[in-house]
Amino acid sequence: MGEFDLIRRYFTRPDHTAHGVAVGIGDDCAALVPTPGHHWLISSDMLVEGRHFLPTVDPAALGHKALAVNLSDLAACGATPRGFTLALALPRVDEAWLAGFSQGLFALADAHACPLVGGDTTQGPLNICITVFGEAPAGQMLRRNGAKPGDEIWVSGRLGDARLALEAFRGRVSSAGLDVLRPAMERPTPRVALGQALRGIATSSIDISDGLAGDLGHILAASGVGACLDLPALPRSPQLAAQPRAAQIECLLAGGDDYELVFTASPGHALPDVGLPLYRIGVIEPEPGLRVRDEAGQLLPTSWRSFDHFKS
Ligand code: ADP
Ligand code: MG
Numbered sequence: 001m002g003e004f005d006l007i008r009r010y011f012t013r014p015d016h017t018a019h020g021v022a023v024g025i026g027d028d029c030a031a032l033v034p035t036p037g038h039h040w041l042i043s044s045d046m047l048v049e050g051r052h053f054l055p056t057v058d059p060a061a062l063g064h065k066a067l068a069v070n071l072s073d074l075a076a077c078g079a080t081p082r083g084f085t086l087a088l089a090l091p092r093v094d095e096a097w098l099a100g101f102s103q104g105l106f107a108l109a110d111a112h113a114c115p116l117v118g119g120d121t122t123q124g125p126l127n128i129c130i131t132v133f134g135e136a137p138a139g140q141m142l143r144r145n146g147a148k149p150g151d152e153i154w155v156s157g158r159l160g161d162a163r164l165a166l167e168a169f170r171g172r173v174s175s176a177g178l179d180v181l182r183p184a185m186e187r188p189t190p191r192v193a194l195g196q197a198l199r200g201i202a203t204s205s206i207d208i209s210d211g212l213a214g215d216l217g218h219i220l221a222a223s224g225v226g227a228c229l230d231l232p233a234l235p236r237s238p239q240l241a242a243q244p245r246a247a248q249i250e251c252l253l254a255g256g257d258d259y260e261l262v263f264t265a266s267p268g269h270a271l272p273d274v275g276l277p278l279y280r281i282g283v284i285e286p287e288p289g290l291r292v293r294d295e296a297g298q299l300l301p302t303s304w305r306s307f308d309h310f311k312s
Helices: 003-011 059-076 095-111 161-169 179-186 192-197 212-223 245-254 302-306
Strands: 021-023 038-048 080-090 116-123 127-137 152-156 204-207 226-230 261-265 278-285 289-293
Touching: 003 095, 003 116, 038 059, 059 080, 059 095, 059 127, 059 179, 059 192, 059 204, 080 095, 080 192, 095 116, 161 179, 161 245, 204 212, 212 226, 212 245, 212 261, 212 289
Parallel strands: 080 116, 226 289
Antiparallel strands: 038 127, 080 127, 152 261, 152 278, 204 261, 226 278
8 A cells, every 4th residue: 555545544534624624634735724813832742662652552542642642732731622733654554553543543533623634654663743733812821831839739630540550561560450540541531621721720731741740840940939749639549549658659749641730720719610620739839849748747758759669
């Protein structure tokens, strides 16, 4: 199968001229119609085999995740998804793989009315690069730099499950009862509706891809502030709560791949209900740095961040 047959067969759909797409796949450029008074919010994320996923991963899950991590960036900024491009390097034409990959990809794209409008296809080591295009009313994009001392720190959903599932997969923790956490690792849910609902409310926002401590750290650095987190307030699944304490701390604070939103809001500000639990996990402080208080109100030693509690 040639490059053009492959694109037609797996990535072009009869309805690809969706709302707001003046020109989709087939020309040298796509053309999207901007909503008056809005800015384009644009983000790219690349997934490389061996680095971001294993060759054995289910292709449908991979298609889902490749788009999900990009939509998560739009969510963090409060954007409404409008379309995406897909640049794909494939070692060979594997039709079963392509069918699974495109199914997982389009299921999530359809759920967010975010059409595939173009891309590039080439032969090479498996590499998936997606660029998403979203919109927000001018001046309403959520950014990292607006957190103020006294603001409350909030997080959506639950933390640490993706990391715990990964450790179970690697055989570093017993996988008994942890199968239910696999979707957290393989099929993360981007918090797109929450991001949009936080426009005009959140003073700063970021999605958690590298772990709460690191990603909140980006907000603190951009805003020129510090923070204190309340360890017992960090939301966790019963499966994670059943792990040894050090492993819980590792997963909650440095887990990664959570794709929840962490954001700040002025104290007492009413928060939107998008059917997703939101947890108040700490407060912004003037002193730089991130502090974490345990159940007894004691500060955790700063060394926790440099430890990998799963390494044997
Ligand atoms: P060019 O050579 O001008 O870069 P291509 O021949 O690579 O264009 O692509 C032909 C058309 O197919 C273009 O509209 C391009 O956006 C689209 N396309 C190529 N690869 C993909 C892909 N993986 N997914 C979606 N559209 C693609
Ligand atoms: Mg090309």
